[in-house]
Amino acid sequence: MNGAVSSWDLSIGVDGPGTRFVLFTAGCPLRCQYCQNPETWRMRDGRQATTDEIMAEIGRYQRFISVAGGGVTISGGEPLLQPRFTAELLRRCHDGGLHTALDTSGLLGARADDAMLADTDLVLLDIKSFDPATYRRVTGGPVEPTLRFARRLAELGRPTWVRFVLVPGLTDAFENVDALARFVAALGNVERVDVLPFHRLATAKYARLGLRFPLADVPPPDQGLLDRVHRQFRDHGVVSI
Numbered sequence: 001m002n003g004a005v006s007s008w009d010l011s012i013g014v015d016g017p018g019t020r021f022v023l024f025t026a027g028c029p030l031r032c033q034y035c036q037n038p039e040t041w042r043m044r045d046g047r048q049a050t051t052d053e054i055m056a057e058i059g060r061y062q063r064f065i066s067v068a069g070g071g072v073t074i075s076g077g078e079p080l081l082q083p084r085f086t087a088e089l090l091r092r093c094h095d096g097g098l099h100t101a102l103d104t105s106g107l108l109g110a111r112a113d114d115a116m117l118a119d120t121d122l123v124l125l126d127i128k129s130f131d132p133a134t135y136r137r138v139t140g141g142p143v144e145p146t147l148r149f150a151r152r153l154a155e156l157g158r159p160t161w162v163r164f165v166l167v168p169g170l171t172d173a174f175e176n177v178d179a180l181a182r183f184v185a186a187l188g189n190v191e192r193v194d195v196l197p198f199h200r201l202a203t204a205k206y207a208r209l210g211l212r213f214p215l216a217d218v219p220p221p222d223q224g225l226l227d228r229v230h231r232q233f234r235d236h237g238v239v240s241i
């Protein structure tokens, strides 16, 4: 089977446990203001790759990532834009004894069937805001499908890490973080929340692509803000990293 992919890489610690082979699929229905991978937005900018080709590439690193307690993460872009391609990769990795993770915004969570989720050892669910108006401002899309997907993952008992990008003046409102923390705490399947400090490292990439980086003038969160947000999650009994 074919899919549109942007690139792949090895990463440590941020895309699931251990050293991971991360596949960035091409195509995303959202346009997050802080997106670090604008080159993955359009499916037509990716290149076609077969699942056999990707599995062969993963095979080159299989021993190394297994020994390092890692696995494979399907990321993007949005992997659920190509659910059959993503499902086949997750299944083949899972059947091959590799730890599997799916990194998704959850917007298209309805496209992940239960079989796909059974082949997914960990879901990295990006909840970019809890407040719907803020979510739309950040991403251009609605938050409800993501929250629905989060509830479904909880019902299925799938291990999940929630990721939340903290942007001063955009996602940092006390009530927004508090409501997200309350929601996450009630799910019961979320092992941790990764609070990811906004940064501007992609500015040059945007310039190269002829795009304007909308948050070019926004500073990263300072330590005081980070501490406050971690504390808000921890106050609700959520592991916040």
Ligand code: SF4
Pocket: 028, 029, 030, 031, 032, 034, 035, 036, 037, 038, 040, 076, 077, 078, 105, 139
């Ligand atoms: S969902 Fe991810 S890939 Fe898509 S625009 Fe947002 S940050 Fe970028």
